[in-house]
Amino acid sequence: MRKVQPFAVIALVLVVIGIPLWLVVVTAGKSQGEALNPDLSLPQHWQLLENLRQVWTEGEVPAAFFGSLLVVVPTVALLLTFGSMAAWVLARRATRLNAVLYALGISGIVLPPAVVTVVLLLRQLGLAGSAIGMIGVYTGIYLSTVIFFVTGFVRTIPPALEEAAQIDGAGPVMVFWRIVLPLLRPVLATATILICLYVWNDVFYAFFVVGGRLDTLPLNLFRVASAGLYLNNWHLIFAYVVLMSLPLVVVLAVAQRKIISGITGGAVK
Amino acid sequence: MSVTSSAVRERSPARPLPVPEPPRRHHIRRQTHPMWFLAPAFAILLVFFFLPTLFNFVYAFTDWSGFKSAINPVGFDNFAQLAADGTLLRAVRITLVYAVLVALFQNLFGFGLAVLLERDTTLNRVARIFFLVPVLMSALAVGYIFQALLKPQGSLNHLLGIDYAWLGDTTWTIVVVAVIHAWKWMGLSMLIYLAGLKTIPEDLMEAARIDGASRMKAFWSIRFPLLAPAVTFNVATALLGSMNGFDIVQATTGGGPARTTEILNIFIYRTFGQGLFAQATAMSLVLFLLVALLAFPVIRTLRRREAVL
Numbered sequence: 001m002r003k004v005q006p007f008a009v010i011a012l013v014l015v016v017i018g019i020p021l022w023l024v025v026v027t028a029g030k031s032q033g034e035a036l037n038p039d040l041s042l043p044q045h046w047q048l049l050e051n052l053r054q055v056w057t058e059g060e061v062p063a064a065f066f067g068s069l070l071v072v073v074p075t076v077a078l079l080l081t082f083g084s085m086a087a088w089v090l091a092r093r094a095t096r097l098n099a100v101l102y103a104l105g106i107s108g109i110v111l112p113p114a115v116v117t118v119v120l121l122l123r124q125l126g127l128a129g130s131a132i133g134m135i136g137v138y139t140g141i142y143l144s145t146v147i148f149f150v151t152g153f154v155r156t157i158p159p160a161l162e163e164a165a166q167i168d169g170a171g172p173v174m175v176f177w178r179i180v181l182p183l184l185r186p187v188l189a190t191a192t193i194l195i196c197l198y199v200w201n202d203v204f205y206a207f208f209v210v211g212g213r214l215d216t217l218p219l220n221l222f223r224v225a226s227a228g229l230y231l232n233n234w235h236l237i238f239a240y241v242v243l244m245s246l247p248l249v250v251v252l253a254v255a256q257r258k259i260i261s262g263i264t265g266g267a268v269k
Numbered sequence: 270m271s272v273t274s275s276a277v278r279e280r281s282p283a284r285p286l287p288v289p290e291p292p293r294r295h296h297i298r299r300q301t302h303p304m305w306f307l308a309p310a311f312a313i314l315l316v317f318f319f320l321p322t323l324f325n326f327v328y329a330f331t332d333w334s335g336f337k338s339a340i341n342p343v344g345f346d347n348f349a350q351l352a353a354d355g356t357l358l359r360a361v362r363i364t365l366v367y368a369v370l371v372a373l374f375q376n377l378f379g380f381g382l383a384v385l386l387e388r389d390t391t392l393n394r395v396a397r398i399f400f401l402v403p404v405l406m407s408a409l410a411v412g413y414i415f416q417a418l419l420k421p422q423g424s425l426n427h428l429l430g431i432d433y434a435w436l437g438d439t440t441w442t443i444v445v446v447a448v449i450h451a452w453k454w455m456g457l458s459m460l461i462y463l464a465g466l467k468t469i470p471e472d473l474m475e476a477a478r479i480d481g482a483s484r485m486k487a488f489w490s491i492r493f494p495l496l497a498p499a500v501t502f503n504v505a506t507a508l509l510g511s512m513n514g515f516d517i518v519q520a521t522t523g524g525g526p527a528r529t530t531e532i533l534n535i536f537i538y539r540t541f542g543q544g545l546f547a548q549a550t551a552m553s554l555v556l557f558l559l560v561a562l563l564a565f566p567v568i569r570t571l572r573r574r575e576a577v578l
Contacts, residue, residue: 005385006390006392008385009385009386009392009393009396010392010396012385012396013396013399013400016400016452017399017400017402017403019418019424020414020415020418021402023414023417023418023424024414027417037420037422037423038417038418038420038423038424039423039424039427040424040427040428078313081309082309082310082313083310085306085307085309085310086306086307086309086310086311088302088306089302089303089304089306089307090307092301092302093302093304101307101311104311104314104319105310105311105314108314108318110509110560110561110564110565110568111322111557111560111561111564112512112513112553112556112557112560113318113321113322114321114322114324114325114550114553114554114557115534115537115553116325116328116537116541116546116549116550116553117321117322117324117325117328117550117553118317118321118324120321120324120328120333120546121316121317121320121321121324125316136313136316136317137317139313139317140313140314140316140317140318141317141318143310143313143314143318144314144318147310162301166301172300172301172302172303172306175301176306197404197405200407201406201407201408201409201516203407203408203409203515203516203519204515204516204534204538207538208541217407218407218409218516221407221409221410222409225409225413225520234417237413238413238414238417241407241410241413241414244407244410245405245406245407245410248405248406249402249405251405252398252401252402252405256398256401259401260397260401260460
């Protein structure tokens, strides 16, 4: 058993993960004619850089990258600040009202957001198609996740530190900012990883809210691919996939230990 | 001083202490943990989450569409229409089948990987990272990769020496798409099962072995039941995540062949694109009710199993 295991692991990784990734890389390096029917063969002559350059301009990658950042960064900032403010008070003040508010606050973990009517609402608010509207929608969707994780975490922190600061005369804002937030760092790291994963890759909500009016990386991939499937541009689709995945692969390579402990940290007690 | 002692009292109810003074403690809490800290989060939730959900219950019963500006109430017409041509039941059935298949495959794959990669060898650590790559990738990209791989003249058929239309079978394609969905997320389930396995103390297994239990027996009768919290989390997230799924189905089949993989969100997206906003809203409400009705019993059942074990 122990002798076979390493070979089983290697074979499994090669087949289950290796083949799909290999297909992406070799197809991204082929010419249009060669990539017409994507297969696992090596390109006769590599033109990965040319293909990357072509999708860089045709897929408007710089604009899409900027659009994605424009949405993800404020979303994460708002979620972490407002989410942990709410979670702190919900965890520390155990009143009946707060129990109800907590249940409402975490209901979004389970309940699907109303994607169609949110468009109508944004129109009425004058936020349709704007980055602000998109940020608001993402924040509304994922606040539940943040409140859930952070409230659970606050309950495990003894309140003694906060009390010491209160006796020294610090107000709630000061206590929250100076004492509580730094203690929340591990759970906020977990939340950040999860949110980034969801928001960075989301197309579904983006279709409804900003479809066509703001470029994000997944939306532009969809555009390139929708045109590409019709024109049989598999080499461009996969060149885009390579470009889009590169930042993530770099992040994973650098911070894999943090990511692994971050993802699992919140899930199992 | 009184601040500290009241808080300590609250934290350790087991210790016999003099009766606390609730009004006074409330007063202190109000000062140290003011309710206005809840305001920004709940304002956002109200505007961007609860209000649209409320709108769902209103606009599903209107003739809101992209073709005219007036919106009039029409009662249950949208639902009657969706039910009459069989769309409603079919979409609900497909969504449920898809969710169950994804939950099944994702947990089987994730659990298998966790058991295979449990020991902390260098090779296993590297392998775990490889299985995390699909989790981080865009689901849309995953869909396109498998669309290319599973084409009738694609690589998989080439390797197997057959020519099966993996994504063109009206019966089995939904299973194939569920496997792809499970492939994307199995790394996450694996991590959670791994974390679950790690929490089980080594001496429990040792004791079992001393008592003469075989490896297999010890595993299934001791470690597996202790994984209940991980199972709860994984099954619940896989079920709910795939009921709300979209990207992978859209990128592989787009709901086809013959609409046999058209889960609710694909239908909502398609009808919304056609300007039939009221129908899309009606289906969105159906999805909401479906998840609301199913989520709580599912989580409760799994939790109860956890308690029994």
